Amino acid sequence: AIIGLSAIFTPIVSSSASAKENLETYNWTREDVSNLTINAQNTAPEIKKDELVEMTSESYIWDSWPLQEKNGHPAVVNGFKIIFALSVPNDVLPGKRHDTAEIHYFFSKDGKSWESGGPVFKDGDALGSRQWAGSSIVHKDGKLQIFYTATGDKNETQLSYDQRVATATADITTTNTSVTFENWSDHEIILEPDGEYYQTNEQTGPEESSYAFRDPYFFQDPKTGEEYLLFEANSAGKLEDRSYNDEYIGSVKFRQNHENPESSKAFNGSIGIAKASNQGLSKFNILPPLLEANYVNDELERPSVIVKGNNYYLFAKTHSEKFxxxxxxxxxxxxxxxxxLFGGYQPLNESGLVIANPTDNPYQAYSWMVMPNGTVTSFVNYVNVDGKDIYEIGEQSPDYQMEHFGGMLAPSLKLSLTRNESKIVHEKKQGVFK
Ligand code: FRU
Structure with missing residues (x-):
């Protein structure tokens, strides 16, 4: 009988990782978003900029991420914590920062006082005319690998918006007081939109507000050991070629009483994923998106995933006007x-909302990043805006932008996650990633 058991069991267990990857893309629906409530569990405490400290007095920083172990936990290298951040000198107009963004790094032994290491890359090495968000991991042999967005073309004379995922590796060298990156590999483009699952720049029409193929996030699935990059994207195709699907909107009952304006068709944000096919993490196979928000949202930025117990938690950030x-x-x-990891998603708290800026400080923080233990970091965006729409103010009011922009790390938050519910538990200090 004992011999017979394994003979019965072996053929039945057929779930391989690749079979699971064929599962359907999850649709974040208009119905989900309509379930949204703003409450004490999801509203962030008000940020008081005057009480905060800058890591550097010379530059602004925004999207930030720590050096991570492959399991997602912040790494410590010879006693140093290391943070990467998009940066520009602080005489750049905040609204213009994306045009000249560069990745800088900071290191610290106590996680409180940070030393600036300056630009991560040597002059001219990085791809793109500027570099946008990404993630950084340390390999077992101690090597740094960084994944980032190469935006625009290296020597362009006019700003362009092509986005591709790039990578490079380096040695991490430390002394008692410093961290440097040496022996850089060549920088390589490893992912570009395919036009079949993910919209290309050419497929993006003038009536669509944005195009995205950016913000790579490394993820190793603890259940399978497989390695992936998640990224922000848009559903493929030109506006006129993308078809409507009832499932984008919600249930039959919801659709009966819901008006879905034609203009919402241009909103096609997605969370993409690609699977590594070599150990050096330079070759990836593009897979169908984990999530699409057709008719719902246009920009699902800096997606990431953590695992708690048996559950995967998938996160992304977005602005009000991207709905x-x-x-x-x-x-x-x-x-x-x-x-x-693939399929079967449900929005947290019925709608998906996990952290909202407070209603009277609606742009105070952005670019939240959830660490495996539930600590969430972000940066200070625009504070004390007196009910003004900061995106409308745009470039027209330089002084206003300068005065109200933070450009520094925000206090971290602690999030609790239980099944399909989340709750902001308390505030932590700036620079706490663990
Ligand atoms: C989010 C973001 C990212 C992008 C970067 C560009 O704050 O829009 O998606 O990589 O900023 O500055």
Whole structure:
């Protein structure tokens, strides 16, 4: 009988990682977003900029990420914690920072006082005319690998918006007081939009507000050991070629009483994923998106995933004005959960909303990043805006922008996650990633 058992069991267990990867893309629906409530569990405490400290007095920083172990936990290298951040000198107009962004790094032994290491890359090495967000890991042999967005073309004379995922590796060298990166590899483009799952720049029409193929996030699935990059993208195709699907909107019952304006078709944000096919993490196979927000949202930025117990928690950040016409939702962190990486997602808290900026300080923080233990970091964006729409003010009011922009790390938050619910538990200090 004992011999017979294994003979019975072997053929039945057929779930391989690749079978699971074929599962359906999850649709974040207009119905989900309509379930949204703003409450004490998801509203961040007000940020008081005057009480905060800058890591550097010369530059602004925004999207930030720590050096991570492959399991997602912040790494410590010879006693040093290391943070990467998009940066520009602080005489650049905050609204213009994306045009000249560079990746800088900071290191610290106590996690409180940070030393600036300056630009991560040597002059001229990085791809793109500027570099946008990414993630950084340390390999077992101690090597740094950074994944980043190469935006625009290296020697362009006019700003362009092509986005591709790039990578490079280096040795991490430390002394008692310093961290440097040496022996850089060549920089390589490893992912570009394919036009079939992910929209290319050419497929993006003038009536669409944005195009994205950026913000690579490394993830090793603890259940399978497989390695992936998640990224921000848009559903493929030209506006006129993308078809409508009832499932983008919600249930039959919801659709009966819901108006879905034609203009919401241009909103096609997605969370993409690609699977590593070599150990050096330079070759990836592009897979169908984990999530699409067609008719719902246009920009699902800096996606990432953590695993708690049996559950995957998938996160992305977005702005109020990136929600399609007819939907009302705050600038914030949104999340979804499933017991498998591919498919079966449900929005957290019914709608997806996890962290909202407070209503009277609606742009105070952005670019939240959830660490495996539930600590969430972000940066200070625009504070004390007196009900003004900061994106409308845009470039017209330089002084206003300068005065109200933070450009520094925000106090971290602690998030608790239980099944399909989340809750902001308390505030932590700036620079706490663990
Ligand atoms: C989020 C973001 C990212 C992008 C970067 C560009 O704050 O829009 O998606 O990589 O900023 O500055």
């Amino acid at each position: 399609a016409t007819g939907l009302h939702a705050p600038e914030g962190l949104y999340g979804f959960t499933s017991d498998s």
